[in-house]
Amino acid sequence: MTGLGFHTGPRPVARGASGFGTEAPVAISVVVPCFNEEESLPGLHARLTAVCRTLGLAYEIVLVDDGSRDGTWAEISARAETDPCLRGIRLARNHGHQLALTAGLAAARGGRVMMLDADLQDPPELLPDMMALMDEGYDVVYGRRTRREGESAFKKATASLFYRLINRLSDVEIPVDVGDFRLVNRRVLDAFLAMPERTRFVRGMFAWLGHRQIGLDYVRQPREAGETKYPLAKMVRFAGDALTGFSIAPLRLATLLAYVSLAVAAGLAFYVLSAHLAGQTLQGWTSILLAIAFFSGIQLLTLGIIGEYLGRLYVESKERPLFLVAETIGGETPARANTIERARA
Ligand code: UDP
Ligand code: MG
Numbered sequence: 001m002t003g004l005g006f007h008t009g010p011r012p013v014a015r016g017a018s019g020f021g022t023e024a025p026v027a028i029s030v031v032v033p034c035f036n037e038e039e040s041l042p043g044l045h046a047r048l049t050a051v052c053r054t055l056g057l058a059y060e061i062v063l064v065d066d067g068s069r070d071g072t073w074a075e076i077s078a079r080a081e082t083d084p085c086l087r088g089i090r091l092a093r094n095h096g097h098q099l100a101l102t103a104g105l106a107a108a109r110g111g112r113v114m115m116l117d118a119d120l121q122d123p124p125e126l127l128p129d130m131m132a133l134m135d136e137g138y139d140v141v142y143g144r145r146t147r148r149e150g151e152s153a154f155k156k157a158t159a160s161l162f163y164r165l166i167n168r169l170s171d172v173e174i175p176v177d178v179g180d181f182r183l184v185n186r187r188v189l190d191a192f193l194a195m196p197e198r199t200r201f202v203r204g205m206f207a208w209l210g211h212r213q214i215g216l217d218y219v220r221q222p223r224e225a226g227e228t229k230y231p232l233a234k235m236v237r238f239a240g241d242a243l244t245g246f247s248i249a250p251l252r253l254a255t256l257l258a259y260v261s262l263a264v265a266a267g268l269a270f271y272v273l274s275a276h277l278a279g280q281t282l283q284g285w286t287s288i289l290l291a292i293a294f295f296s297g298i299q300l301l302t303l304g305i306i307g308e309y310l311g312r313l314y315v316e317s318k319e320r321p322l323f324l325v326a327e328t329i330g331g332e333t334p335a336r337a338n339t340i341e342r343a344r345a
Contacts, residue, residue, distance in 0.1 A: 028127075030113075030127075055131065127183070201242040
């Protein structure tokens with residue numbers, strides 16, 4: 001049974017939502033979201049297969065096609081025809097990295113699940129090291145980037161700033177320089193799948209879940225093929241989702257701004273009244289315009305901040321499914337054992 005039972009709220013991301021019915025026993029699942037990654041897939045498949053085979057356990061590779069417009073699905077289905085350990089899930093449209101990852105995690109059947117990007121920026125060869133740490137009793141082993149290679153100075157600087165900001169503002173401790181490259185066990189994964197939110201900042205959600213977690217340092221490699229699927233606009237949205245999902249500090253900032261504007265208004269009132277009592281006629285329009293600009297600026301900013309939260313609340317309240325699966329392929333992985341422990345026995 002899964003850990004979904006303890007969830008009391010609505011809409012857990014139920015396992016089996018992918019359309020895969022039978023529960024074939026698998027020790028390790030590797031979940032990879034793919035958006036226009038046809039060039040990355042051959043290298044990804046080869047390196048993942050090589051590393052999974054060294055473990056000597058029943059494994060599956062779950063590739064999620066996130067509404068790609070290139071030959072990604074053709075590539076996935078051709079490979080699933082010949083490799084029984086490979087499964088493909090095609091989403092009905094582009095749902096975005098975090099939801100595509102969630103779709104793959106919901107379909108994963110392994111006792112342990114590793115997630116990584118399709119572009120091989122995170123080396124799959126770290127899987128045995130992650131497994132060894134998990135054998136020591138850790139529930140989550142996450143990759144921590146000590147360096148990033150082959151990425152622009154701008155991306156590195158904004159990423160570094162982002163991780164530090166979200167870590168400071170968030171109510172939970174989100175480790176810095178940690179992406180979605182991690183190995184989790186079934187207990188933690190089921191808890192994650194029971195979290196119903198749709199603006200999913202996956203790395204923050206795993207941090208929120210706690211349990212025994214440990215980082216494994218690695219150097220982030222340049223993309224193997226293709227180009228980044230995170231242009232600036234998507235990066236900004238991602239950061240906004242992370243911030244609103246894990247902190248209400250911006251709402252507090254709105255309150256703080258209200259106090260600031262109140263203090264400025266009090267100062268202005270004092271000045272205006274004393275000038276009036278002294279009988280000075282004021283020229284005035286510069287100060288009036290400045291005051292209008294200042295206070296309306298603060299009001300609009302505050303409204304914008306409230307709007308960011310309200311909009312997300314609205315989207316959540318519709319309770320639409322997180323993602324829609326159009327098609328699946330594969331899934332006849334040879335049965336061995338249901339959990340990692342039994343697989344080892
Ligand atoms: N991705 C996705 N859907 C999207 C955008 C990206 O599934 O809408 C996948 C992409 O194929 C890759 C991972 O998310 O496997 C990370 O994207 P990318 O490598 O482009 O991000 P970067 O490493 O540049 O931040
Ligand atoms: Mg990448």
